[in-house]
Amino acid sequence: MSDLSEQVGEDKTGTRFWAGLALPGMAWLAVFFVLPFYVILCIAFGSVDPIFQTAAPEWNPLQWNTAAFEFVLEGLFTSGAAFQTVFLRTLLYVGIATALSLCIAYPVAYYIARYGGRWKGLLLAGIIAPFFISYLMRMLAWINLLQDDGWVNDVLVWVGILDVPRNWLDGRASSVILGLVYGYVPFMILPLYAFLDRIDRSLLEAARDLGASPFQAFRMVTFPLSMPAILAGIAIIALPMFGDYYTPDLLSGAPQTSLIGNQIVLYIRGGQQIPVGAALVVVLMLFLTVLMGYYIYATARAQRRLGS
Amino acid sequence: MTRLRSWLANPWGKPRFLVLFTALYLAWSIVPILVAIRFSFNEGRSRSTSQGWSLRWYTGDPDLSVLHDPTMHTALLQSLRLALIAVLVTVPLGVALAVGLTRWRGRGSGTARGVSLATLVTPEIVMGTALLLVFLNLLTFVELGTMAQAIGHITFSLVFVVIIVRARLLAIGPHYEEAARDLGASQLQAVRLALLPMLVPAIVASGIIVFAISMDDFVISNFLSSGTSTDTVPVRIYATGRTAPTPALNALATLTLGATIVIALLGFLLWRTVRAARGQAGSTVGEFAALDAETIR
């Protein structure tokens, strides 16, 4: 397929035509995506205007000032320091939330892909629906339910698990993590479904014919085949989760559940040290690039193992 | 016991555990929203206990309803305004970019493709910070507010148009354009007359997606806002969600959801009309689902 489309573009005038079509979009991205990254670097390596208390970017790479980066790196690698604690906490929350999301998303995607049958359209609609509902509206719904006089407490007290209504919104890690799961799990289901849908049934039938039990068939055929899907799903939700700062703000508000995004917002949105905020952003992006690199490597390895 | 064993032994039967799990998931996913919508119609001020039904928080209350509270309806209008601008700019830009990138095989095309997909893996806080700093320090002619927010939305949603359209393009293949060229059409005419009509489903789908993304967007709208007059609905929810004393906020969120659903339905109907006009048969939902599946791949 792709060879044929490549052939069309082999034509010299064709190349210029296609490049020309792509030009407006690329120009837009160059100005509003690539350039801002360079600006962040210039600000992170710049200084602060003492009067305006705004950033004084340093445009010339040869004169970059590393003070902000030194501060951030020191905070990240000194045991017990603020940045390190927050970063590790972010890793922990994102890790747990991603794992929980996988535990929820995989069975659902598997069911729809394999046993959906005539309900498939409806189920898919139910899965896609959260995409059209604003993340914050879904969080708002949960805030309402988790209030002291909300339905969660009502149900728990009525069932007898709790004696008195518990304050779920007063700064619990569990509320924040469950909030993250609730918010991001829909984004994992769709890619998982798309991949699982594609798995060849005949492979499973063959495994069964060879004497494997349903569990063995799953473990040795389905699960390995879905590794690329699982990796994709993890990447799709973990990357944005690292930048999340509004979920702790909404569901908690206490300093002990703040994430790296909260620190970035604190330094960027006002005050003396915008370069530090910019440096934090750069460090976060570097970390995520490393993660992306690992994802690409792991996917390539998984696909090589599957011979595809 | 035998029932359990027979259940386990039959891999092609309906696995009841998965059915239950999926049903529970769907309930857990959708019910809180329905509850929030229910309380937006509350007669009283509570957001957690049922107190009758009324349109008080939509239009009735003279101070606090969405209709009368300026911060509320300003937010709704701003959300709609930004979403429309985003769709009108991103879709043409993205379609051109997608077609160009897919067919272009010259030097630099690989890098271009990589860059165009890079926004997908960038967290919004990074993009929001980057754009804020750019508008404050370099491109200062862009004032914070609608223009800055629109630029942010377009930049963020461009990649989704590219992905959807590219997936469709790769599935369509170059045959139709080649046929048109053989019949004497110029490159541009081939694209315009042979390719674009085939892309209509993808274009409509990407339009709907961009609208939904823009309505939903929080971080970029928050960072690039100039204050409450350019806050969008998600930003208002964030600002007042923990302390909002009335269900008017639920009403606002419900209206936003309604707008997105209306646009999605309109797009769907548009797609169906186009298909009917062209005499295509088959289920539209099926085609949409297939489009999604290809896109993900």
Add this chain to the structure above:
Amino acid sequence: MTLHPRESRYGRRELLQRGAAGAFLLSSMGSLLAACGGSDGGSGADLTFATPENPVTWEVFEDNPMIASGLEPESGTLRIYNWNGYLWPKIKKDFAKEYGVKVEETFFSTTDEAVAKISSGAVDFDVFFPTTDRVGRLILGKSLQPLNGDYLPNLANVWASLRDPWYDKGSQYTVPYATWTTGIGYRTDKIAASPAKLANPYEIYWDEQAKGKLYLLDDSRDAPAHMLLKNGIADINTENPDDIALAKAELKSLYDQNVKTSTDDYTNLPEGKAWVHQMWSGSAISAQYYLPDGVGTDALGYWFPQDGRGVIGSDMLAIPSNAKNPVLAHHFLNYLLDAKHGYDNFVNYTGYQPPFTALNPDKLVADGVVPKNLRTAIVRESDFDVASQFTELTPTGATEWQNAWAEFKAGV
């Protein structure tokens, strides 16, 4: 395309070429940006800091002149940039009707955010509400324009001491708006202890009953100030590293109390989210309107040091230098300085006292404006002589304090 395992996608030469191209691109982009770069500092001016002991008369800069006298007010939309809940909507409506214009108000939630936007010039408002610890920089940075007193006859209504304040002698750039103190709000019906009865009143923050119901103000100056005062450090503008470390440690010790931060004190306390809340005096007075049914105003309490040695301040009105409607803005300032409008604004909505000579603090309880048990929230002109006000911090000091605040907010 399959490569031999020893082939790499990019040959060494290609790699060098790309690297060189990248470096060249970066440095040329650097010089290009520097040439067409945006706002370029201009930080040649000296940083003078005003303090109560060291009042400052600001210079009027040539490139930031005041508007001429006798001009007609513009007919555009008056844009106000303000805290939430700090200006009565009816005032806006009445002003709009009187002058035949539209009035639009935009809210910010922290001073940091507001000052950052105003000083960047990225937003244009006609009226702004600065605070004493930031106004110096705004003036030096030419973000505020000098006021033309011909448009402001009502300035005479203000206390003499604030007509010629230490942070802006001669009221050249600002006029006073409201006065406030920062004390401790608490629910008398939920907490057995009360600050006044404790040996160290600030210890109420560590009271067992307040656990999980404790809020501090989400302000990087106000919250630590109470920690300093708790330890007998009266200088709330100290930049002594030991003091900063001490304040930070005190703040962190509140983690066990599950402390949270917020600027919605006027709803948190009456709604019962907080039983002990670091509070501004105006919020204490307006909180009575947010009490749920069945809870009386005697459930609220506000504590401020009896000897008056607490945190006090006054907020002002100013006009940003890039205001599109400066004459109209002057008229609005004058409108707010009118004795009746200022009083109505205070009594009906904000709860923050305007510093008017016509306003008799002793009458406020009798008039039913302030509940008797909250009379500690009333501010008097004489209070300013004893209490501590916030002044500007030097760049180093501001950095140190911000780092301490960030560390507290990190929950370390």
